[in-house]
Amino acid sequence: MMTDALSPLKRHILIRLxxxxxxxxxxxxxVFLTAYRSQMVDERSRASLGFNLLLQAALENAMLxxxxxxxxxxxxxxxxxxxxxxxxxxxxxxxxxxxSPSDKIGxxxxxxxxxxxxxxxxxxxxxxxxxxxxxxNPVRNQPACVPCxxxxxxxxxxxxxxxxxxxxxxxxxxxxxALAFAGAGIGVLALILAVLWRSLSRRVLEPVAALGAAxxxxxxxxxxxxxxxEGDDELAQLGARFxxxxxxxEAQMARVRIHEAYLQDILDGLPDGVRVIRADNMEVVLAxxxxxxxxxxxxxxxxxxxxxxxxxNRTTPCVPTLVVxxxxxxxxxxxxxxxxxxxxxxxxxxxPAEVHATVVELDNAAGRTRYxxxxxxxxxxxxxxxxxxxxxxxxxxxxxxxxxxxxxxxxVRLGVQGLLREVREGRILPEQIIDYMGLIDQEIDNxxxxxxxxxxxxxxxxxxxxxxxxxxxxxxxxxxxxFDAHARGITQQAEQPELPLRxxxxxxxLRMIFLNLVQNxxxxxxxxxxxxxxxxxxxxxxxxxxxxxxxxxxxxTVAQIFDPFFSHRADxxxxxxxxxxxxxxxVERMGGTITVASxxxxxxxxxxxxxxxxxxxxxxx
Numbered sequence: 001m002m003t004d005a006l007s008p009l010k011r012h013i014l015i016r017l018x019x020x021x022x023x024x025x026x027x028x029x030x031v032f033l034t035a036y037r038s039q040m041v042d043e044r045s046r047a048s049l050g051f052n053l054l055l056q057a058a059l060e061n062a063m064l065x066x067x068x069x070x071x072x073x074x075x076x077x078x079x080x081x082x083x084x085x086x087x088x089x090x091x092x093x094x095x096x097x098x099x100s101p102s103d104k105i106g107x108x109x110x111x112x113x114x115x116x117x118x119x120x121x122x123x124x125x126x127x128x129x130x131x132x133x134x135x136x137n138p139v140r141n142q143p144a145c146v147p148c149x150x151x152x153x154x155x156x157x158x159x160x161x162x163x164x165x166x167x168x169x170x171x172x173x174x175x176x177x178a179l180a181f182a183g184a185g186i187g188v189l190a191l192i193l194a195v196l197w198r199s200l201s202r203r204v205l206e207p208v209a210a211l212g213a214a215x216x217x218x219x220x221x222x223x224x225x226x227x228x229x230e231g232d233d234e235l236a237q238l239g240a241r242f243x244x245x246x247x248x249x250e251a252q253m254a255r256v257r258i259h260e261a262y263l264q265d266i267l268d269g270l271p272d273g274v275r276v277i278r279a280d281n282m283e284v285v286l287a288x289x290x291x292x293x294x295x296x297x298x299x300x301x302x303x304x305x306x307x308x309x310x311x312x313n314r315t316t317p318c319v320p321t322l323v324v325x326x327x328x329x330x331x332x333x334x335x336x337x338x339x340x341x342x343x344x345x346x347x348x349x350x351x352p353a354e355v356h357a358t359v360v361e362l363d364n365a366a367g368r369t370r371y372x373x374x375x376x377x378x379x380x381x382x383x384x385x386x387x388x389x390x391x392x393x394x395x396x397x398x399x400x401x402x403x404x405x406x407x408x409x410x411x412v413r414l415g416v417q418g419l420l421r422e423v424r425e426g427r428i429l430p431e432q433i434i435d436y437m438g439l440i441d442q443e444i445d446n447x448x449x450x451x452x453x454x455x456x457x458x459x460x461x462x463x464x465x466x467x468x469x470x471x472x473x474x475x476x477x478x479x480x481x482x483f484d485a486h487a488r489g490i491t492q493q494a495e496q497p498e499l500p501l502r503x504x505x506x507x508x509x510l511r512m513i514f515l516n517l518v519q520n521x522x523x524x525x526x527x528x529x530x531x532x533x534x535x536x537x538x539x540x541x542x543x544x545x546x547x548x549x550x551x552x553x554x555x556x557t558v559a560q561i562f563d564p565f566f567s568h569r570a571d572x573x574x575x576x577x578x579x580x581x582x583x584x585x586x587v588e589r590m591g592g593t594i595t596v597a598s599x600x601x602x603x604x605x606x607x608x609x610x611x612x613x614x615x616x617x618x619x620x621x
Contacts, residue, residue, distance in 0.1 A: 013200065013205065014197065017193060017196070017197060018193075021189060021190075021193050024189070071089075071098060072098050075087045075088075075089060075098045075099065075100050076100050078100060078163075079099075079100015079101065080100065083165055083166050083169055084100075084163065084164070084165055084166070085132050085164040085165065085166055086099060086100050086101050086104065086162075086163075086164045087099070087100045087161075087162070087163050087164075088100070088104060088109075088161075088162040088163075088164075089139075089159050089160070089161055089162075090109060090159060090160040090162060091159055091160075092155070092157050092158070092159065092160070093108075094108055094109045094110055094160075095107070095108055095109075096108075096109065097159070109162075130166075130167070130168060131167040131168065132164040132165060132166065132167050133164070133165040133166075133167045134162060134163070134164050134165075135162070135163045135164075135165065136160060136161070136162055137160070137161040137162075137163075138157050138159075138160055138161075139157065139158045139159045139160065139161055140156060140157055140158065141155050141156055141157060141158050142158075203231075203233065203235070204235065207227075207229045207235040207236070207238075207239065208235070210227045210228075210229060210239070211227055211235075211238065211239060211242060213227075214226065214227040214242065214246070215242075218246060218249065223246065223249060223250040223253055224250065225246065226243050226246060227239045227242055227243060263286075264286075264288070267286070267287075267288035267289075268288045268289040268290070270288060270290060271290060272290060272375050272376060272377045273287075273288065273290045273291030273292075273293075273294045273295075273353075273374075273375070273376035273377070273378070274286075274287065274288045274290070274291060274373070274374065274375055274376070275287040275288070275291050275302070275307070275310075275373075275374050275376070276360075276371050276372070276373050276374075277307045277326075277327065277371065277372040277373075277374065278369065278370075278371055279327055279330075279331075279359075279369075279370035279371060279372055280369070280370070281306075282306045282307050282308070282317060282327060283304065283305070283306060283307075284302055284303050284304065284305060284306070284307050284310060285303065285304075285371070286303065287299060287302045287303055287310075291310075291376055294343065294345075294351070294353070294376060294378050295310050295311060295343060295344075295345055295346060296345040296346040296347060297310055297346050301346075307327075311341070311343045311344070311376075312343065312344055313344040313346070313348070323341065324337075324339040324341070326339075326355070326357035326372050326374065327372055329357075330357065330358075330359050330372060334358075334359045336356060336357070336358045337355075337356070337357045337358070338354070338355070338356050338357075339354075339355055339357075340352060340353065340354055340355070340379075341353045341355055343376070351378055351379070352378075352379040353376050353377065353378060353379065354376070354377040354379055355374055355375070355376050355377075356374070356375040356377075357372055357373065357374045357375075358372075358373050359371070359372060359373075360372075360373055465504040465505060465506065466504070466505070466506070466507060467502050467503075467504060467613055468502055468503060468504075468505050468506075468507045468510055469500045469501070469502045470500075470501045470502060470503065470510070470535060470542050470544070470610070471496050471497075471500045471501060471535060472500070473507065473510050473511050473514060474494065474496065474514055474533055474535055474544065475494065475496070476511065477511060477514040477515050477518055478492050478494055478518065478533060480515075481515070481518050481519065481522065484519075484522060485522060485531065488522055488525065488526070488528060489527070489528025489529075490522055490525055490528055490529055490530070490531055491529075491530050491531070492518075492531045492533070493530065493531065493532045493533070494532075494533045494534075494535075495532065495533070495534040495535065495536075496534075496535045497535065497536065497537050499537070501535065501537055501542045501612055502612065502613050503542065503590065503610050503611060503612050503613050504590075504613050505590045505610075509586045509589070509590075510586075510590075512582070512583075512586065513583050513586050513587060513608070514544075514546075516579040516580065516582065516583050517546040517583065517606050517608075518531065518533070518546060519579075520579065520580070520606075521546055521547075521548035521550070521604070521606075523569045524548050524550030524551055524552075524569075524603075524604060525548055525549070525550035525551075526550075526551075529548060529549045529550055529603075530548070530549050531546070531547070531548050532545070532546075532547045532548075533545070533546055533547075534547070537612075538609070540611060540612055541592075541609045541610060541611055541612060542609070542610045542612050543607065543608065543609050544607070544608040544610070545605055545606070545607050545608075546605070546606045547603065547604070547605045547606075548603050548604055549602065549603040550603055550604065551600070551601065552598045552599045552600040552601055552602050552603055552604055553568070553598040553600065553604060554600055557598075558596055558598050561580050561596065562580050562581055562584045563581070587608060587610070590610055590611070591610075591611045592608060592609050592610040592611060593608070593609050594606065594607070594608050594609075595607045
């Protein structure tokens with residue numbers, strides 16, 4: 001709350017109150033002084049008239065006694081009294097007969113009384129020596145005066161008594177009294193203004209200032225700020241509504257922060273780098289942990305900065321004619337964009353990145369804002385993951401190969417040891433030598449067959465098609481994985497036609513298809529089970545079914561299993577998510593199709609249909 005200084009609103013209201021009070025005080029002062037002065041003058045005039053009546057009675061008494069010297073003496077003494085300028089007695093014609101200043105005797109004044117019924121009067125006027133209050137009283141003719149002045153009907157007025165009072169003293173006294181009363185009025189008005197200001201300040205201005213301070217705190221992000229107003233008036237009710245609004249705003253912001261953290265956690269859980277760029281100013285508004293690791297920068301050096309700063313370590317925007325800039329490419333077209341960049345890490349090193357970009361438009365208070373969402377994949381990291389996965393698969397194969405080679409080598413060793421023993425003892429017969437050598441030769445053939453199957457699987461694609469016997473490729477794959485199946489408690493069964501089926505393909509790719517499908521079936525049976533591999537001749541196609549009775553998959557999982565980098569292994573071991581993608585690409589390259597049917601808790605069937613080369617191997621021999 002603002003208490004140490006006047007706020008603009010307080011200052012504005014205070015100035016307006018003071019101006020209004022000043023104008024009102026001035027108007028009241030003028031009206032009061034004018035009215036009070038007029039009242040004072042009227043009172044003084046009435047007092048002078050009363051004094052004149054007393055003086056008139058004294059003069060009439062002297063005139064009745066015909067005491068002219070006494071009358072002149074009374075006029076002279078009255079004229080010397082404080083506050084009286086002059087006392088004059090005029091005849092009906094306006095000639096001064098008696099006067100306190102002797103120099104006025106004989107002067108001719110205008111007729112002051114025109115009728116016998118004219119009442120006494122008093123008025124301010126200027127006689128040349130200053131302003132005076134002149135009181136005029138007609139001295140009417142009476143029966144006692146008829147002998148000297150004639151009949152009353154013809155001479156109604158014997159004379160006129162004129163007394164001039166000093167008006168300066170009267171006015172000064174009236175001004176002092178008026179100013180005293182005006183000062184008292186101004187004091188009362190000031191007290192009223194002070195009480196009004198105090199009430200206005202406490203009941204209106206201070207609550208408004210408190211609401212303003214709380215609103216400023218909310219604007220600065222201090223959502224816990226509240227306003228405390230006493231009473232139950234409108235402003236107190238407004239403060240209560242403000243607090244409820246602030247509480248709802250705080251709760252909404254808390255939910256927004258939770259959603260933002262949830263979104264950030266989801267993005268951070270993605271293996272690929274993700275960042276969101278505002279299209280109009282190139283500012284990165286969102287990025288995940290994977291992207292920060294790719295470029296070797298903390299989140300504070302990515303979010304809030306231009307996109308070219310974090311991905312290309314540039315201080316100026318990329319040149320659209322030299323690199324594929326999604327902000328430029330997606331201006332005219334909103335279709336998803338895929339391209340390859342060489343991003344630069346904070347240490348200056350570069351890495352190849354596959355970028356998928358798309359446009360998202362969001363509504364806000366300013367209208368619709370365009371954002372570019374980028375998914376960035378480190379191709380070097382993908383190569384390393386694929387290599388590690390292949391090494392893992394080769395490790396499984398190596399265990400099975402070691403088992404298959406160990407048994408023949410053991411037989412060879414027994415045959416050699418038996419042959420040596422018989423030679424040393426001299427009991428060897430030609431027939432026995434032939435038997436031993438035949439056994440050794442057979443086991444060596446078995447070892448050669450194992451190594452041949454391994455070489456066929458590991459051979460890189462040649463790029464040229466050749467006739468491949470499907471039966472042999474499927475049988476060799478099952479034999480290579482026999483040891484892995486035995487270790488997992490899985491029984492492998494094969495069903496094949498007697499006649500060999502063949503197709504034009506790359507033999508390494510076909511064997512890789514069978515290897516991935518059989519391995520996936522093993523992964524789907526972590527507790528053991530049954531695997532069936534069935535090859536049938538269906539017209540001009542070969543149909544291969546790989547069936548397991550493992551955990552199965554839900555429909556939403558089946559819909560994604562061929563997507564790149566989607567992995568959902570039942571044995572809870574992380575895979576690359578590329579195996580079935582590669583299988584699908586190889587099958588389609590051969591002109592075939594692959595489908596999958598799965599039921600949770602019952603198992604899965606992968607079905608391949610591959611076009612045969614003229615039906616069968618027998619038909620082409």
